Amino acid sequence: MKRKHILYRDVADKIKEDILSGKYPIGSFLPTETELEATFNVSKITVRKAIELLAADEYVEKRSGRGTTVLSNRPYNRLSKGTTFSQLLERTGKEYTKKNLEFTRVALAPEHPAYRLMGKEVMRLKRLYYFDHQPFIYYEYHLPIQLKGSSIDELEEKSLYRLLDEHRMVIDRFEDTFVGITLSTEQQKFMITPEVSALKRIRCSYDMQGEVVEYTEGIYNTALHPYMIEFEA
Known part of the structure; x- marks a missing residue:
C-alpha cells in the first residue's frame, strides 16, 4: 500500500x-x-x-x-524556502513573460562598472519582462566572454544559469544592491510609462574562486507591481 x-x-x-x-x-x-x-x-x-x-x-x-x-x-538553490519575486508575480494570475532582445559581444568603456570586475570584453544579454502585457523589467546582463560561442536561441531553450553551468561557471554566491532612480525620457519611452521613479537592482554573481561571472543591472517599473519576496519563518 x-x-x-x-x-x-x-x-x-x-x-x-x-x-x-x-x-x-x-x-x-x-x-x-x-x-x-x-x-x-x-x-x-x-x-x-x-x-x-x-x-x-x-x-x-x-x-x-x-x-x-x-x-x-549548488547550495544557493536552497533559497527555495523563500518565495521568489517571479513566483509571487505568477500567483497574481496575470501574464508574466520575457523576451530576449539581444545577445552580443561588446567592448566596455573603462568607466562602466563591469569593466573592473570582468575586463574589457563581455557578452551582453538584453532582456525585457512583461507583466500584464506591459513592459515591467529591463535587464542588461554582462557575462564572461567565454560564452561568445552561444546564441540567443539557446537562451530561449534553457535558463541563463544552466548555460553558465555548461561552461563550468558555477555560481557560488551573489550580491544584490537596490537603489531608487529617476527614469530618463528615453527610458520612459522604452518602458512605455509616464512614471518618473523606478527601482534599480544591481547583481554580482561569483564562482567558488571569487571571480565575477555575472554583472547585471535591472530597472523595475514598480508602479505596475512593488518588488517583494517572501520567506518562511
Missing part, C-alpha cells in the same frame, strides 16, 4: 539531498517517474509535483521524451 503521508515536498527534499551529495551529478538524468514511484512508494502525481518543485528551483530540467536532467548542485 502506498504511504499517503509522504507529500511531494518530502520527495523533492530527498531527491535534492541526493543531488547535493553527488549521487546525481550535474548533467546526469534522474531515475524515471516509474522508478521514483517505486523508490518512494508514492503516486505518479506526487512524483511529478516533486519534479516540478525541483525544476522551479532550477535544480533540474524536465523535457518531454528525454527525461529529467540535473542542472545544479
